[in-house]
Amino acid sequence: MIDHVDSKVxxxxxxxHGHVAEVGLELVGKALELAGLLEWKxxxxxxxxxxxxxxxxxxxxxxxxxxxxxxPLLAEYCNEPYVKAIEGAVRLWQPEALLLGATxxxxxxxxxxxxRLRTGLSAHCIDLKITPDGQLLSAVPGWGGSVxxxxxxxxxxxxxxxxxxxxxxxxxxxxxxxRVIPIEVHLQPEDVTYRVVEVKREEAPKSGLQxxxxxxAGGWGVGTKADWGLVEDLAxxxxxxxGATRPPVDEGWAHEKQMIGQSGITVRPKLYIGVxxxxxxxxxxxxxxxxxxxxxxxxxxxxIFDHCDxxxxxxxxxxxxxxxxxxxxxxxxxSKKTER
Amino acid sequence: MRIIVCLKPVPDPKHxxxxxxxxxxxxxxxxxxxxxxxxxxxxxxxxxxxxxxxxGGEVIVLSMAPPDAQPVLKEALARGAxxxxxxxxxxxxxxxxxxxxxxLSEAIRTLGDFDLVLCGDETxxxxxxxxxxxxxxxxxxxxxxxxxxVDARPDAPWLVRSQIEHGCMVVEVKPPMVLSVVKAINExxxxxxxxxxxxxxKELAIWSAQDVNLSEPWVGLAGSPTQMADLLTPERxxxxxxxPGSPANQARALADRxxxxxxx
Ligand SMILES: Cc1cc2nc3c(=O)[nH]c(=O)nc-3n(C[C@H](O)[C@H](O)[C@H](O)COP(=O)(O)OP(=O)(O)OC[C@H]3O[C@@H](n4cnc5c(N)ncnc54)[C@H](O)[C@@H]3O)c2cc1C
Ligand SMILES: Cc1cc2nc3c(=O)[nH]c(=O)nc-3n(C[C@H](O)[C@H](O)[C@H](O)COP(=O)(O)OP(=O)(O)OC[C@H]3O[C@@H](n4cnc5c(N)ncnc54)[C@H](O)[C@@H]3O)c2cc1C
Numbered sequence: 001m002i003d004h005v006d007s008k009v010x011x012x013x014x015x016x017h018g019h020v021a022e023v024g025l026e027l028v029g030k031a032l033e034l035a036g037l038l039e040w041k042x043x044x045x046x047x048x049x050x051x052x053x054x055x056x057x058x059x060x061x062x063x064x065x066x067x068x069x070x071x072p073l074l075a076e077y078c079n080e081p082y083v084k085a086i087e088g089a090v091r092l093w094q095p096e097a098l099l100l101g102a103t104x105x106x107x108x109x110x111x112x113x114x115x116r117l118r119t120g121l122s123a124h125c126i127d128l129k130i131t132p133d134g135q136l137l138s139a140v141p142g143w144g145g146s147v148x149x150x151x152x153x154x155x156x157x158x159x160x161x162x163x164x165x166x167x168x169x170x171x172x173x174x175x176x177x178x179r180v181i182p183i184e185v186h187l188q189p190e191d192v193t194y195r196v197v198e199v200k201r202e203e204a205p206k207s208g209l210q211x212x213x214x215x216x217a218g219g220w221g222v223g224t225k226a227d228w229g230l231v232e233d234l235a236x237x238x239x240x241x242x243g244a245t246r247p248p249v250d251e252g253w254a255h256e257k258q259m260i261g262q263s264g265i266t267v268r269p270k271l272y273i274g275v276x277x278x279x280x281x282x283x284x285x286x287x288x289x290x291x292x293x294x295x296x297x298x299x300x301x302x303x304i305f306d307h308c309d310x311x312x313x314x315x316x317x318x319x320x321x322x323x324x325x326x327x328x329x330x331x332x333x334x335s336k337k338t339e340r
Numbered sequence: 341m342r343i344i345v346c347l348k349p350v351p352d353p354k355h356x357x358x359x360x361x362x363x364x365x366x367x368x369x370x371x372x373x374x375x376x377x378x379x380x381x382x383x384x385x386x387x388x389x390x391x392x393x394x395x396g397g398e399v400i401v402l403s404m405a406p407p408d409a410q411p412v413l414k415e416a417l418a419r420g421a422x423x424x425x426x427x428x429x430x431x432x433x434x435x436x437x438x439x440x441x442x443x444l445s446e447a448i449r450t451l452g453d454f455d456l457v458l459c460g461d462e463t464x465x466x467x468x469x470x471x472x473x474x475x476x477x478x479x480x481x482x483x484x485x486x487x488x489x490v491d492a493r494p495d496a497p498w499l500v501r502s503q504i505e506h507g508c509m510v511v512e513v514k515p516p517m518v519l520s521v522v523k524a525i526n527e528x529x530x531x532x533x534x535x536x537x538x539x540x541x542k543e544l545a546i547w548s549a550q551d552v553n554l555s556e557p558w559v560g561l562a563g564s565p566t567q568m569a570d571l572l573t574p575e576r577x578x579x580x581x582x583x584p585g586s587p588a589n590q591a592r593a594l595a596d597r598x599x600x601x602x603x604x
Contacts, residue, residue, distance in 0.1 A: 016504075078511075079473070080482065104504040108485045111470035115438055115477035118558070120565030123437075123468035137569065142467055147361065147368070150570040193482035194513035197499070201507040214603060220523075238604055250488075250524040263505040271603050292601065294594065295580065301356045311580035312594060318587035326595030330604045 003181045005093040007043030007065045008134075009035045010158070012086070012100040012109070015046065015054055016077060017199075022170060023101030027163055028061045029171030031099060034130040040096070043067050045089070045183075047082050049075035055180055062174025069183040073192055077105055080193045081185075083113045089183045090117060095158045097136045099128070102162040103262070114160045120153035121160040124281065126167050136161065141281070165262055166285040209258065212241035215269040215290075217260055219283075220247035221276020221297065221316060228253040230320045231275055237327040243267060245283045261286035272308075276316050279304025296320065341397025342454045343388045346444055346475065347416055349375040349409035350465045361571060368571070375405075375412045380460025382419070383521050386528040388458050389420045391492045398422045400451060404432055404443055410544065417539035418531050424542070425451070429549040434561025437466075441474035442558040448479060450552045455515040461486055461522050472520035483518040484511065488525050
């Protein structure tokens with residue numbers, strides 16, 4: 001490898017089957033901002049096979065360099081060959097910092113890579129800062145989101161971090177000024193330590209949920225398929241769309257298309273009511289700035305209470321039926337008034 | 341078949357309201373809060389028991405924790421593990437995920453050959469979801485995260501299903517391997533009084549740093565590449581306004597509020 005790479009901040013821009021994870025571009029935007037403070041350059045790291053089009057797209061976001069590892073053995077994600085490809089480039093060109101999205105792939109790749117490089121990794125950060133001497137400071141949520149740790153990595157390089165999707169804004173495409181630099185990879189078939197036999201993927205189609213003004217979402221706390229009716233009744237009374245976290249979808253109480261969050265859809269309602277939902281980041285990133293956010297949960301320490309405006313600590317089976325009734329009474333009174 | 345379950349004792353979430361942030365030391369004060377098995381590690385243990393039922397063998401639970409974690413390991417024995425190892429030494433204190441994974445990997449090497457290491461995807465306290473992949477790296481074996489089913493086949497590669505955005509992937513992988521599981525994988529079984537009595541006869545070994553071969557420096561606070569510069573209560577909208585009273589009163593108060601805001 002003869003090329004010289006100047007960039008000190010690297011961003012792994014994840015793609016799977018040609019689909020780029022938005023968080024990679026969000027991180028490019030943030031990296032350009034942080035690196036700009038120190039007059040450092042920024043590289044995007046792309047790993048896969050036949051990446052021509054994606055390389056062009058990433059260049060359009062104004063990175064200085066795009067480092068591309070392209071090999072047939074990288075066509076389907078497997079952590080070992082991906083680690084090998086990036087490890088080689090890191091050892092050769094020694095970046096100061098490496099950022100990845102906290103996606104299913106990023107949360108699997110980053111820890112293995114950081115351990116291979118014997119360096120520190122901060123987990124699913126919700127903020128990043130850089131000091132004048134080039135230290136990356138990451139805000140890492142812990143204890144279900146009730147504390148924020150500020151993590152640094154003072155002695156080893158690169159300073160690695162995964163970042164939650166949706167934390168930083170999607171940048172506007174900038175000037176296309178970067179260089180493309182190939183990463184030389186030396187992979188053997190044995191490096192692919194597991195074989196992907198099937199990928200089941202269901203892209204969430206547009207549904208009423210995405211445009212609904214009111215969303216009532218139910219979680220694992222609802223408990224049974226029968227009690228899922230409580231969530232649906234409440235939604236019906238409010239003329240709301242019904243959303244869900246992952247467990248109700250896994251259990252078959254709700255349809256996959258109803259899942260809100262990182263793997264599902266993003267909702268932008270005026271009112272969100274979460275019923276029996278703990279408030280995991282995977283879910284919360286799918287709820288964009290409601291005017292009013294309400295949660296009903298039997299656990300007073302549930303993380304969701306830290307994110308909402310109004311909370312009810314109680315058993316949903318006791319609270320929700322009364323709530324639905326009281327709401328119906330109000331709506332009926334309103335419609336009677338308008339009739340008159 | 342030798343199966344190792346990495347199990348982290350965590351403060352029981354039922355008592356988290358007693359947790360306090362020490363303003364001076366910026367650490368969490370956990371005194372008086374009982375420990376419990378990290379919830380997803382119960383699913384990891386359950387999966388280990390199911391693989392043992394299918395293919396035979398031994399299930400060993402492994403924790404790196406202070407000595408007061410013994411009751412948590414006893415619970416794991418009552419749940420069906422064959423034996424337990426508690427790694428406990430002052431030098432382990434303050435380990436970040438790299439150091440935690442390194443020490444766990446050396447303990448596993450000391451135990452000998454293995455076919456499967458099971459972890460939870462993440463804990464409820466630190467919750468970085470980094471230890472399982474780093475452990476696999478130190479052990480030099482494949483790993484999968486976000487695992488929602490395991491088909492352990494005796495004479496063929498195993499089939500493992502892992503959650504990804506908008507779906508899942510199914511992979512073929514040969515033991516030995518490290519898997520970290522999500523809640524959807526199984527429903528942990530109940531513990532009976534009989535199980536608890538049987539657990540009394542099972543071995544719970546306590547190992548110090550001397551009992552494993554720690555030749556690399558990645559141990560404890562000093563050997564951790566990350567440092568916690570500060571611990572804060574995050575700025576938020578602020579905690580929610582809590583509606584008091586009986587369920588009926590809470591329901592009425594919320595409905596009235598929604599009505600005033602024009603939602604019903
Ligand atoms: C608020 C906060 C933020 C933190 N941020 C970071 C960070 O960004 N980077 C970093 O490197 N460290 C960080 N740490 C430290 C980290 O939490 C500890 O290293 C911890 O010992 C292990 O990580 P975890 O609880 O996050 O485990 P996870 O990686 O979430 O655990 C996954 C699985 O690994 C197994 N496991 C984990 N720990 C043990 C154990 N002690 N014994 C047996 N099995 C175990 C269990 O099966 C568990 O389900 C943070 C700690 C806190 C409190
Ligand atoms: C790669 C990956 C992607 C993911 N993507 C998503 C995603 O897009 N969307 C998503 O939602 N999740 C996603 N998840 C799952 C996510 O990590 C959480 O597991 C999930 O959001 C938790 O759902 P929950 O809050 O309903 O369940 P839990 O966390 O189990 O919470 C249930 C809550 O109900 C409360 N409760 C119990 N009983 C009652 C009662 N009777 N009355 C009132 N409250 C009660 C409990 O106190 C608890 O707080 C993903 C996971 C992975 C690994």
